[in-house]
Amino acid sequence: MLKNIKLTVAYDGTNYHGFQEQRGTGLITIQEVLESTLSRLARKRIQVIGAGRTDAGVHAQGQVVNFRSENWPVPTAKIHLAMNSLLPDDVAILKAEEVESEFHARFSAKAKTYRYSIYHHPVMSPLHRLYYYHEPRKLDIDIMKKAAALLLGTHDFKCFQSQGATVKDTIRTIYRAEITYEPPILLLELKGNGFLYNMVRIITGTLCNIGLGRTTWQQMEEIIKSKNRALAGVTAPPHGLSLKEVEY
Amino acid sequence: MLKNIKLTVAYDGTNYHGFQEQRGTGLITIQEVLESTLSRLARKRIQVIGAGRTDAGVHAQGQVVNFRSENWPVPTAKIHLAMNSLLPDDVAILKAEEVESEFHARFSAKAKTYRYSIYHHPVMSPLHRLYYYHEPRKLDIDIMKKAAALLLGTHDFKCFQSQGATVKDTIRTIYRAEITYEPPILLLELKGNGFLYNMVRIITGTLCNIGLGRTTWQQMEEIIKSKNRALAGVTAPPHGLSLKEVEY
Structure with missing residues (x-):
């Protein structure tokens, strides 16, 4: 079954080159940290959609991202614990919720x-x-x-x-x-x-x-x-x- | 003339091995950073007395130190500016005052x-x-x-x-x-x-x-x-x- 999961994320942007993935640049971004953590849990490549593309050095207390996955292995109530145990100290998952399949972190934002x-x-x-x-x-x-x-x-x-x-x-x-x-x-x-x-x-x-x-x-x-x-x-x-x- | 100057100091202790000088260890302390900055301004060795010997990793919003110096070259009202322009970002002088010669940051503290x-x-x-x-x-x-x-x-x-x-x-x-x-x-x-x-x-x-x-x-x-x-x-x-x- 395809699940669509919404994550509320906080981060200290000091040591990141912004939210958005910058392929091939070698610069670490929040998106990459989230995706590599989710991919480890799912044992396959997971991609996230972020609500806001915060710039290098910008922080977040309530960024929202979502990702879709077939056969996602972690119960929704445990996702924040599983992810926070793997994430660096400067990124934290505050909340994880299952949302309807149409939910898109960026386009659904009001x-x-x-x-x-x-x-x-x-x-x-x-x-x-x-x-x-x-x-x-x-x-x-x-x-x-x-x-x-x-x-x-x-x-x-x-x-x-x-x-x-x-x-x-x-x-x-x-x-x-x-x-x-x-x-x-x-x-x-x-x-x-x-x-x-x-x-x-x-x-x-x-x-x-x-x-x-x-x-x-x-x-x-x-x-x-x-x-x-x-x-x-x-x-x-x-x-x-x-x-x-x-x-x- | 011998001056006795009281400084109110704030610092982020994250990157320091506490307040007190640790000679010969190669560990950087707040005391050493203050003394090296004052010594640069005075063009001679200045030693400071701290009110509290905060431990490694402990912060301060209102640490107090004093130092005594003959022919101290910086007007008291400018000391915080002169020092803050030389100090690293994680240490700041909030206030500088001339005090009576008996004042001792540690022993005079009430x-x-x-x-x-x-x-x-x-x-x-x-x-x-x-x-x-x-x-x-x-x-x-x-x-x-x-x-x-x-x-x-x-x-x-x-x-x-x-x-x-x-x-x-x-x-x-x-x-x-x-x-x-x-x-x-x-x-x-x-x-x-x-x-x-x-x-x-x-x-x-x-x-x-x-x-x-x-x-x-x-x-x-x-x-x-x-x-x-x-x-x-x-x-x-x-x-x-x-x-x-x-x-x-």
Whole structure:
């Protein structure tokens, strides 16, 4: 019988070249680690489909993948134990569920939530350095919140897509754009029906520009309308980003 | 003029063999990293005195050290910047202050606060693995809080000292023993006038035994009275421990 299994996966992306398999490059990716572990358990080649192709250095608290297999040998309730005993410490299976055959981790996803974490303090904390971007300069958080609210809704977000991306349809819907600040921890959470290449990191760079007073919060609207990548901020570094949740 | 400078230091202890210098062993310690950085700035040998000799793998959010120097060349307000530009990412100077000549980081300390961090969930989070001890089994937190309250006050804590320690006077005063739990994060904070070798880690192991139901909370009193290390729990691993604050 063909089973379709959905896995919820957390990982520390520090030592990986992103999620997606990069054949022949010799670079280790999350997808390869998951596939080699599943293939060991199944004693045959298993391929996974990931909900989000996180970049090199990006983390996940709730990435979702699925795989299909005939005669899959491990009971669903035991899959996380079997896999976690084989996986390296920086990748963990949080949950395994059997799903209907049509379920596709990427195409069935209704919404994704990304979190960008900033350590907002003059001196970086060594205990946060792997998972937080360090912003030592003074940010006006209230102004950043006003700008973030302008991201809500359905827009053409071409201005927040890295050059060279091949996606044609750059219209996306943002359901939630929330900034919370408990000094020195500044968190930006974005929930949307999809995200363009580097979109969260470029939005973070743009919001930081606004927080620093280089751009006004009202200009967020003009930047979006311009569809011009050059008007948005720099791409914030990958280690502050985490794929928090995928909803179906 | 002789200056006496107090530094507040944070570090990720993962890659260090503890705080204290270990001459001739080739092992890198926090003390050596601080001294070599200060010596570069002073262009002569500087030695530091640390408030707490944290073990290999133990972290700090608020370790305190002091050093004395004639003709020290860096203005006090700039010391943290000068040092942080030279230090590795996993060690940071949070604050530098000039103090009176009698100030001694270890002997002048009135109280120290240690935090032990536990990730209490069936599956370990890869994003917490470096700074949290993983306890996948069910702990009864309320019972642990009752047991922790029995640590308060002045007691002979010999039962919580690792074998082989040379300290004769094992009487210490615990001012605060607080357990907070926001699932899955369980934090134990202990503030005392001093701590024996491995004391916080052995207390953590003992409290986990109580939380697991292997020992009753009332037995905490008997364990302390017994002065018998064998009745206390195992020494919890170093990576969950952090020196949070030293008060003077």
